[in-house]
Amino acid sequence: MSARRVWAVMEKEILYLLRDPRSLGVTLLLPVVLLILFGYAINFDVKNIRLAVYDPDRTPTSRDLVRALTNTHYFRLVRMLESTREADEVLAAGRAQAVLIIPARFSADLAAGRPTDVQTIINGADSLTANVALGYLEAMIQEWSRRREPRARGASVTPIEPKVRIWFNEDLSSVKFITPGLVVVILMMLAALLTSQTIVREREQGTMEGLVVSPITAREIMLGKLLPYVAIALADVALVALAGRLLFHVPLRGSPALLLALLLLYLLAALGIGLLISAVARSQQVTYLIALIATLLPTILLTGFIFPVSSMPRVLQAVVQLHPATHFMVIARAISLRGAGLADLWPRALALAGLSAAILSLATAKFRKTL
Amino acid sequence: MRRRLRHVIRKELLQIRRDRRIMAMLIVAPLFQLFIFGYAVSLDIKHVPLVVCDRDRSAESRELVESFFRSEYFDLERRVDWPAEFDEYLTSGRALVAVYLPDDFSKRRARGETAEMQVIIDGTDMNSAGVAAGYVGALVKHHVERQMRAARVRAPVSNQPRIWYNPDLNSVNYMVPAVICTILATVMTAATALGLVREREAGTLEQLIVTPIRPIELMLGKTLPFAGIGLLDVGLIVLLARFWFGVEVAGSVPLLFLSAALFLLTTLGLGMFISTVSRTQQQAMLTAFFVIIPSVLLSGFVFPIANMPQVVQWLTYFIPLRYFVTIVRGIFLQGVGTGVLWPQFLALVVSGGAIFTLSALRFQKRLG
Numbered sequence: 001m002s003a004r005r006v007w008a009v010m011e012k013e014i015l016y017l018l019r020d021p022r023s024l025g026v027t028l029l030l031p032v033v034l035l036i037l038f039g040y041a042i043n044f045d046v047k048n049i050r051l052a053v054y055d056p057d058r059t060p061t062s063r064d065l066v067r068a069l070t071n072t073h074y075f076r077l078v079r080m081l082e083s084t085r086e087a088d089e090v091l092a093a094g095r096a097q098a099v100l101i102i103p104a105r106f107s108a109d110l111a112a113g114r115p116t117d118v119q120t121i122i123n124g125a126d127s128l129t130a131n132v133a134l135g136y137l138e139a140m141i142q143e144w145s146r147r148r149e150p151r152a153r154g155a156s157v158t159p160i161e162p163k164v165r166i167w168f169n170e171d172l173s174s175v176k177f178i179t180p181g182l183v184v185v186i187l188m189m190l191a192a193l194l195t196s197q198t199i200v201r202e203r204e205q206g207t208m209e210g211l212v213v214s215p216i217t218a219r220e221i222m223l224g225k226l227l228p229y230v231a232i233a234l235a236d237v238a239l240v241a242l243a244g245r246l247l248f249h250v251p252l253r254g255s256p257a258l259l260l261a262l263l264l265l266y267l268l269a270a271l272g273i274g275l276l277i278s279a280v281a282r283s284q285q286v287t288y289l290i291a292l293i294a295t296l297l298p299t300i301l302l303t304g305f306i307f308p309v310s311s312m313p314r315v316l317q318a319v320v321q322l323h324p325a326t327h328f329m330v331i332a333r334a335i336s337l338r339g340a341g342l343a344d345l346w347p348r349a350l351a352l353a354g355l356s357a358a359i360l361s362l363a364t365a366k367f368r369k370t371l
Numbered sequence: 372m373r374r375r376l377r378h379v380i381r382k383e384l385l386q387i388r389r390d391r392r393i394m395a396m397l398i399v400a401p402l403f404q405l406f407i408f409g410y411a412v413s414l415d416i417k418h419v420p421l422v423v424c425d426r427d428r429s430a431e432s433r434e435l436v437e438s439f440f441r442s443e444y445f446d447l448e449r450r451v452d453w454p455a456e457f458d459e460y461l462t463s464g465r466a467l468v469a470v471y472l473p474d475d476f477s478k479r480r481a482r483g484e485t486a487e488m489q490v491i492i493d494g495t496d497m498n499s500a501g502v503a504a505g506y507v508g509a510l511v512k513h514h515v516e517r518q519m520r521a522a523r524v525r526a527p528v529s530n531q532p533r534i535w536y537n538p539d540l541n542s543v544n545y546m547v548p549a550v551i552c553t554i555l556a557t558v559m560t561a562a563t564a565l566g567l568v569r570e571r572e573a574g575t576l577e578q579l580i581v582t583p584i585r586p587i588e589l590m591l592g593k594t595l596p597f598a599g600i601g602l603l604d605v606g607l608i609v610l611l612a613r614f615w616f617g618v619e620v621a622g623s624v625p626l627l628f629l630s631a632a633l634f635l636l637t638t639l640g641l642g643m644f645i646s647t648v649s650r651t652q653q654q655a656m657l658t659a660f661f662v663i664i665p666s667v668l669l670s671g672f673v674f675p676i677a678n679m680p681q682v683v684q685w686l687t688y689f690i691p692l693r694y695f696v697t698i699v700r701g702i703f704l705q706g707v708g709t710g711v712l713w714p715q716f717l718a719l720v721v722s723g724g725a726i727f728t729l730s731a732l733r734f735q736k737r738l739g
Contacts, residue, residue, distance in 0.1 A: 297407060
């Protein structure tokens with residue numbers, strides 16, 4: 001292998017990249033844009049749930065219950081209903097996400113010491129929000145009820161108060177959770193998509209044959225084509241890490257050296273996947289589709305980036321262990337947020353190393369054959 | 372005109388068919404997304420690993436702890452003697468939640484005072500942490516309610532919750548219909564853009580221009596096949612949702628197709644627009660990415676728009692996908708029609724019409 005010939009291929013690739021500043025800009029900007037979106041715009045906290053209330057009781061007591069719910073930032077009162085039939089309308093039209101129905105004898109019952117029921121109807125179509133709304137309503141109505149309870153009658157059963165403390169991400173900020181995961185997704189996206197695209201492009205335009213008949217060996221072509229993208233990927237990681245640090249105070253509590261070492265291991269696997277795709281696809285259109293289906297979507301949706309792996313069906317949980325990103329996702333978060341070390345993470349690191357080695361050797365063998 | 376248009380369409384279809392992988396991908400992509408969203412996208416976690424430190428060691432504290440493990444939400448990772456040991460389990464990730472019952476737990480309850488318990492949760496994954504905190508709260512509440520029932524005490528006010536439209540709070544019902552939206556937005560836009568740019572890259576677009584085919588015919592001929600495949604995908608998803616996931620379209624199926632066709636104006640127009648500003652397929656793909664990914668994230672598809680900052684919420688009105696997501700979920704889950712959804716339909720018509728017309732004009736100018 002000659003460094004000069006590798007450099008020649010690299011130089012050509014770099015020239016191609018520089019001639020297209022927009023593409024280069026997108027590859028460098030998109031990760032930061034995503035980080036900013038996740039940091040400022042997108043979050044999972046369910047707040048300001050639209051609540052409509054039907055209150056035929058119309059007493060200070062019933063109004064106090066409504067205020068107890070809507071004085072928080074969890075619920076926002078959108079409408080006082082005139083009848084229970086209206087509940088149907090506001091829910092169907094999406095004007096309200098939940099409806100509270102207070103019985104007409106609410107305050108009378110309470111004054112007489114008779115237990116009473118309020119009814120809540122929740123739009124379950126958005127199951128995530130509905131789940132949270134249900135939890136809030138239950139807890140807040142219970143809390144209101146407890147405050148009214150005369151000490152003497154409830155004395156036989158006293159409440160238990162769970163004091164919850166959150167470690168490692170005290171404010172439950174989603175951007176701290178997303179940043180390490182975003183690095184994992186971006187590496188896979190860039191490495192797999194761009195490397196497969198650059199090789200398929202040569203083949204589509206017929207310039208690969210020119211390279212093959214030149215004295216350059218397959219390995220030199222491969223290295224020369226991949227190294228510029230390795231550099232771009234690492235620059236992206238640095239940008240995301242920097243933006244995460246400066247804008248959102250995402251910590252790096254563990255060893256940076258360990259994180260970098262495992263990151264390189266993961267990058268190798270991602271490049272290998274890119275090579276494998278290039279061996280299967282003949283046109284860039286197909287490359288895009290395969291990359292989208294085989295790498296980007298699974299990395300975003302199946303490796304725990306947002307949705308926990310443990311919530312998936314058992315079979316799927318077993319299958320995703322074959323994806324290097326599943327392991328690196330755990331590693332990246334454990335090192336940066338929890339300060340975990342190799343002693344805690346060695347099974348994951350081992351799995352990642354094994355997968356990278358397997359994917360890369362399969363990919364180089366396939367790449368040689370297609371040349 | 373009809374004959375020439377037919378020829379361009381035929382050429383495009385031949386090309387799609389010749390590279391059988393494209394066809395496979397255009398069919399496989401929705402299936403794959405459907406299964407991922409159907410099975411994998413959920414925040415409900417179960418069998419959360421838990422460490423317990425019960426300093427009280429009373430019948431009462433044991434019963435509370437046991438009730439945690441009787442549920443499917445928590446699995447016992449380890450019982451430890453001192454809370455100092457929690458650190459090790461949480462840092463290594465072997466446990467997600469730690470529960471500490473102080474030694475006066477049952478005594479305080481017996482005296483009629485509020486008893487405290489300490490719950491420590493690993494917040495790394497704030498979704499799971501939130502869900503786990505909810506489980507702890509619910510299990511403690513059930514424990515107290517059981518005791519109240521035994522003592523024949525009732526709370527003054529109880530809540531009777533009911534869930535409409537999706538009583539089991541199944542995330543499948545919410546996610547599966549939305550696959551229609553992501554497929555049309557991600558796959559169709561990029562496939563159209565790449566297809567047009569490839570023609571320019573290969574220099575065959577010029578050949579088509581010198582033939583008697585008019586630009587409008589060329590444009591329609593290049594986009595109609597993708598529109599056809601897009602509608603085919605919608606049909607496929609509707610069928611699979613019904614027969615595999617058991618999610619039936621509550622509203623009108625023709626209306627669903629109509630909305631898909633309207634939304635296709637936007638995606639195909641956008642694809643065409645991207646092709647006019649891109650020289651290479653790589654550029655087209657990355658530009659498509661840059662537009663599509665943020666619009667999917669801001670469309671309310673997974674992340675509720677109501678939770679976004681006000682400025683961003685205003686911004687989402689410029690994302691046509693937002694309206695399409697609302698329409699698809701409304702028709703699929705709530706069975707509502709144009710009576711409720713007309714503003715969204717109107718928005719789709721306006722945005723689709725504008726984007727498609729502008730792109731078509733730009734496309735023609737580039738040709739002429």
